[in-house]
Amino acid sequence: MELRHLRYFVAVAEELHFGRAATRLRIAQPPLSRQIRDLEREIGTPLFERVPRGVELTAAGSAFLPEARLTLAQAERAQRSAQRAAGGETGRLRVGFVEAATHSGILPDVLGFFRQHLPSVGLSLFELDPVRQADAFRDGRIDLGILHGPPLDADRWLRVETIYTEPVVLAVPRSHRLAGRVRFTLGGLATESFVMFPRAVAPAMYDDLVARCRSAGFSPRIVQEAAGWHTLVSLVGAGVGLGFVPRSLTTAQQHGAAYRTMRDLSVHMTLAAAWKSGERSPVRERFVMALRAVAGARSR
Amino acid sequence: MELRHLRYFVAVAEELHFGRAATRLRIAQPPLSRQIRDLEREIGTPLFERVPRGVELTAAGSAFLPEARLTLAQAERAQRSAQRAAGGETGRLRVGFVEAATHSGILPDVLGFFRQHLPSVGLSLFELDPVRQADAFRDGRIDLGILHGPPLDADRWLRVETIYTEPVVLAVPRSHRLAGRVRFTLGGLATESFVMFPRAVAPAMYDDLVARCRSAGFSPRIVQEAAGWHTLVSLVGAGVGLGFVPRSLTTAQQHGAAYRTMRDLSVHMTLAAAWKSGERSPVRERFVMALRAVAGARSR
């Protein structure tokens, strides 16, 4: 039995007339008769009763008709389902992301976009630092990562695409002797203590900051490491030292800490999307497109 | 798209290997490759990703697989559904029947049989006298009738098959002067009054009774007609006259009336099944078979 038999059967059952059904199917009447005969033979029972003015459905035919229609509809469903999946309109995506993806507003915006335009995509979200993201990729636990740049050990098996950049600002304890000052330069910070994020979190940004300090004539004295921006800022607020943080953190005010833009510090925090190279995933492609669009809108 | 494509696709998706799938499908590998390619082309997207050790499902393929399985299962369902209907195991039957079908036990037995062995057959029951049954046949409101024989105007458009016969007995008012007697003969009833059913209810039986009376030398004096056996018996019980009734009625005792077997009255009530000739209906055939079986068991 093939879908052709079902299509032909439904046509005849609807027309109750081989000639008209054949016309509708754009074939001649004899082949149609033959296909129906073959179908009846395979099922093992007549589906039509031949009467002078045309045909009538037998009991078997009447029972077969709705089921045949369902089968044809299900075949269509199958096809559309594959097409939707290929277009990234359906499926599942597991996303690992760093904290900054949230407070920069990038990730919330993308989630909103998906919920509105691609509601049948299932998204699983995991807040993971870049090291854990690399592990998760290796274990196949996530399909996409949002992090600050290529992980330390990412060679060629991970594709990384920069999505978004944001200036870095200085977090200063309100109790600090410099807290009242408005204009900061790197050169004036040579003797200060710093709270810094672990290098593995954002190697490029870390190296960039250290290099700037070096060209300003000093090596930053790092008195404390802090994983997580909010933790870092609260340590700054407690007076442990100064800290470099992405600008979007300033919207989350922390009493005890103030933020200052530095004229001569053109270091940026970057957010990048990463995925295993060589794997095709329409949903992931949609997600990256959405990331680009959202980040573009935020940058403007 | 044909079911063949789906069958092939499922095989490859399960084996993740064209060669093994082809073996399972008992075809060679190249034709299988071609069918899959055609399917992918028709759907408009690759369903498999070709990798060194075989193939993997793409997102589209993963979405397609369960739907393809459903389609194949639905096609099977359709076929079985037609076969079951052809075998009379499913469908609907509208049955008209006379009162005697119930109290003879024939109809209840058949209903029990259907409920037990053919539970997915829907039965609609209508108690109709033979005249109304003929009308119902003409209007297409019933598919099968159980009555006492061919209706008065049934020529060739109704097939009638006798199912069951039952002796006729005499109902006597307990107040009647003959109530004490045990042995009755027709000849002794020449001067009696009778309560009789309308001839249209059972023409053959009616004519038979009248003919027997005639050969016994008298024409029965019918003082009352009564449609419905129970009504007739209650009239007998009220002393209106004697009555002829099928023997199975004696199980439904009516105070005021007694039943007597007559040695020389070999008239029988018959129950017959009737249906429009020329119409095939597996369910109806099953029903008639059940009627025959049940009646045969009762006659023994």
Place this chain on the structure above:
DNA sequence: GCCCGCGATACCTTTCGGGTCTGGCCTGAT
């Protein structure tokens, strides 16, 4: 009785499913 409508049959053409052989590519072993 004759004609008309409809499905079935006979027979031919064409399409396409399936077979075999072979090529290209990747991988893993030597």
Place this chain on the structure above:
DNA sequence: ATCAGGCCAGACCCGAAAGGTATCGCGGGC
């Protein structure tokens, strides 16, 4: 590095089966 083996795809052929045309048989209605 090279070679062998495994796997899918392409080329090409054959036969089955789908589809076309012509015609027949059979009821029903004039």
